[in-house]
Amino acid sequence: MISYNENRTTALIDVAETFGLPEANGLFMEGFLESDHPAIPNIDAGYVFRKEQFRDVYGFLEDPDGDGFYIHGPTGCGKTSLIRQIAARLHWPVQDVTCHGRMELSDLVGQHTLVNGSMQFMYGPLANAVKHGHILILNEIDLVDPSELAGLNGILEGSPLIIASNGGEVITPHEKFRVVATANSNGAGDSSGLYQGVLRQNGAFMDRFSLLEATYPDEEIESFILAKSAGALPEELRQKMISVANEVRRIFIGEADSDISLSVTFSTRTLVRWARKTLRVRSPANPNAIEYALFRSLTARAEEEERIAIHQIAKDIFGDHWA
Template identity: 60%
Template sequence: MTMQRFDVAATFGVKARPGFEVQGFADDTHPQIPVKQPYVFRNELLRDVLAYLHDANGDGMFLTGPTGGGKTSLISQIAARLNWPVQSVTCHGRMELTSLVGQFVLVNGSTQFVHGPLSVAARDGHLLILNESDLMDPSELAGLNDILEGQPLVIAENGGEVIKPHPRFRVFATGNSAGAGDASGVYQGVLRQNLAFMDRFRVVHVGYPDAEIERQVILSSVPKIPGEIADRMIRVADEVRRLFMGSDIEAGELTVTMSTRTLVRWASLSLTFKGAPNVFHYALQQALTARAEPEQREAIHRIAADVFGDYWEAAA
C-alpha cells in the first residue's frame, strides 16, 4: 500500500507546530478502514498513539481506563483519518488463540484454512485492536508474545505457514484494568494477565475527558442540544463518577457510572423525546439508571434534579 503524509493539525483538528506530519495510507477505499465520525482528540493521547504508530520498537500499546472513556474510539478515529485498516476483536473468557490466528472452516462443502484477524493484520500491515483484552484467558494471550517482539507468526495448523510481520503492523489492547485484575469487583470477568505478556506493552491511561472536551463531544454529536443543558449534564456525570470511583481506600458508593458514551446517549434521547414531560428524567432512565439498583437510581436522579433545578421538570 502506498504511504502518504498527513498534516497533524489539519487531520486531527488540534494545535500542532506548522509542518508536523505523520504517515498514513493513500488509499481510502479499503473496507477495513473505520468509518470517520466527529471526534474531539485530546492532545496528550493523540501524541502517544502517533508516536507508537511511527515507531513501535517491539512494543504493543495497552490502553486502560474506565468504561466508556474512549479507548477504542481513540484508535479507530485516528486510523480513520490516516486510512489505516483495522482488525478489531472483542475478547471474552472463552476465546482461544486460534480465533485470532485462523482455523479451518467449512466453505462450499470443503474445509479450508481462513486467516484470523491477527494473521491478516500482521501480513498486511493493519492495526490489530484487542478490545476488553483482560477478559481473555492469559495463557491464550501469551501466544502473542513472540509476534509482539517482531518474530514471525508460524501457523502450524496451515502446514507451518510463516507470516513475517509487516513493518506497519501494530497491536493495541484495551482493558478496564491494567492487567492486574479488578480489585473493585465492578468489572465482572476481568482476569489478572500474564506479567510477561503485559511487559511487552506501553501502557496509556485513558480517563474521562475534562469538562470542556466533553462539552465539545456532546455538541458535535448532538448539535441541537443547548449548551447550558450540556453543561448541566456534565456536572451530573462528574458527581456520578466521583461516587462510582470512591477513594483509594474505600469502594465507591455507586456500581454504575456515566461514561462519555452515556452522556451523549442522554443528550440524544433528550432531543428524541423533546416536548415530553420530565424529559431529562425519562431520557436519563433509558440512558443509564434503568440498569441501576433502585436505591442508586433514586440517588442519581436526585443528583440530576439538584443540578438541573427548574429544568428538571420541564420539557427539553
Template identity: 60%
Template sequence: MSTQSFTVATTFGVNARPELEVQGFADATHPQIPIRQPYVFRPELLRDVLAYLHEARGDGLFLTGPSGAGKTSLVTQIAARLNWPVQAVTCHGRLELSALIGQFVLVNGSTQFVHGPLSVAVREGHILILNEIDLMDPAELAGLNDIIEGQPLVIAENGGEVIRPHPRFRLFVTGNSAGAGDRSGLYQGVQRQNLAFMDRFRVIEVRYPEPEVEKAVIQAAAPKLPELIIDKMLLVAAEVRRLFQGSQEGEPELTVTLSTRTLVRWASLSLTFKGAPNVFAYALSQALTARAEPEQREAIHRLCADIFGDYWTTTP
C-alpha cells in the same frame, strides 16, 4: 498499500507545528478503515498514539481506563483519518488464540483455512485492536509474545505457513485494568495478566475527558441541545463519577457511572424524545439508570433534580 503523509494539525484539528506530519495510507477505500465520525482529540493521548504508530520498537500499546472513557474510539478515529485498516476483536474468557489466527471452515463442500484477524493484520499491516484484553485467559495471550516483538507468525494448522509481520502492523489492546486485575470489584471477569506479556506493552491511561473537552464531544453529537443543559449534564456526570469511584476511606456509593459514551447517549436521547414529559429523566433512564438498582436509580434522579432545578421537568 502505498503510504501518504498527513499534517497533524489539519488532520486532527489540534495545535501542532505546521511541518509536523504522520504517515498513513493513500487508499481511502479499504473496507476495514473505520467510519470517520466527529471527534475531539486530546493532544497528549494523540501524541502517544501517533508516536507508537510511527515506530513500534517491538512493543504493543495498552490503553487502560474506566469503561466508556474513549479508549477504542481514540484508536479507531485516528485510524479513520489516516486511512489505516483496523481489525477489532472483543475478548472474553473463552476466546482462544487459534480463533484470532484462523480456522478451517466448510466452503462449497470442502474445508479450507480462513485467516483470522491476527493473521490478516500481521500480513497486511493493519491495526489489530483487542478490546477488553483483561477478560482473556493469560495462557492464551502468551502466544502473542513473539508476534509483538516482530517474530514471524507460524500457523501449524495450515501446513506450517509462515507470515512475516508487515512493518506497519500495530497491536493495540484495551482494558479496564492495567493487567493487575480489578481491585474494585466493578468489572466482573477481569483477570490478572502474565507479567511477561505485560512487559511487552507501553501503557497509557485514558481517563474521562476534561469538562471542556467532554462538552465539545456532546455538542458535536447533539448540536441542538442548549449549552445550559449540557453544562448541567456535565455537573451530574462529575458527581455520579465521584460517587462511583468512592474515596480512599469508603466504598463506592454507586455501581454504575456516567461514562462519556453514556453521557453522549443521554444528550442524544434528550433530543430524540424532545417534547415528551420529563424528557431528561426519560432519556437518562434509557441511557443509564434503568440498569441500576432501584435505590441507586432514585438517588441519581434526585441528584439530577437538584442540579437541573426547574429544567428537570421541562423540554430542551
C-alpha cells in the same frame, strides 16, 4: 470469501489539519491514501482528540520499537474509539476483537472451515493483521486467560507467525502491523470489584507493552462535543448534564465521598445520547423530558437503587430545570 486489494500506498498526513490539533502545526504522520477497504473504521466527525493521548499513540504508530500498546482506564472513557478514530483518519485498516474468558489463541490465528464443499483455512484477525499490516485491537484483553496470551509474546517482538494447523505456514510480520490492547485494569487485576472476570496478566506479557492510562474527557472537551451534537439544547442544560455525568463517574470509580456504589456510569457517548434524546422528546406535553431521556439513555439498565440515586443526583444538579 471476498478478497480485497491490500496493495495500499502510504501517504503523509497533516496532523494539525487532520486531527484538529493546531499545536502540531508542521507535523506529519505516515498513513495511507484513502481507499474503500472495509476494515478502515468510519470517521466520527464529532470526535475531539486530546493532545496528550494523541502524542503517545502517534509515537507508537510511527515506531512501536518492538512493543505493543496497552490502554487502560475506566469503562466508557474512549479507549477503543481513540485508536479507531486515529486509524480512520490515517486510512489504516483495523482488526477489532472483543476478548472474553473463553477465547483461545486459535480464535485469533484462524481455523479450517467448510467452504463450497471443501475445507479451507480461514485466517483470523491476528493472521490478517500480521500479513497485511493492519492494526490489531484486542478489547478487554484482561478477560483472557494469561496462558493463552503468552502465545503472542514472540509476535509482539517481531517474530514470524507460524500457523501449525495450516501446514506450518510462516507469515513474516508486515512493517505496518501493530498490536493495541485495551482493558479496565493495568494488567495487575481488579482490586476495585467493579469489573467481573478481570484477570491478573503475566508479567512477561505485560513487559512487552507501552502503557497509556486513559481518563474521561475534561469538561471543556465535553462541552465542545455536546455543542456540536446537541447545540439546540440550551447551554445551561448541557453544562448541567456534564456535571451529572462527572458526579456519577466519581462515584463509579470510588473517588466521591459517598456511601453509594454504582455499576453503571457515563461514557461520552451516553452523555451525547442523553442530550439528543432530551431534544427529541422535549415538548409542553412532556415536562419530564430530561428525566425520561436519562432513563432511556442510561438508568434503564441500572438496579433500582442505583437508578434512584442517579436520578436524585440529576434532580439536585438541575434544580428547577428537572421538570
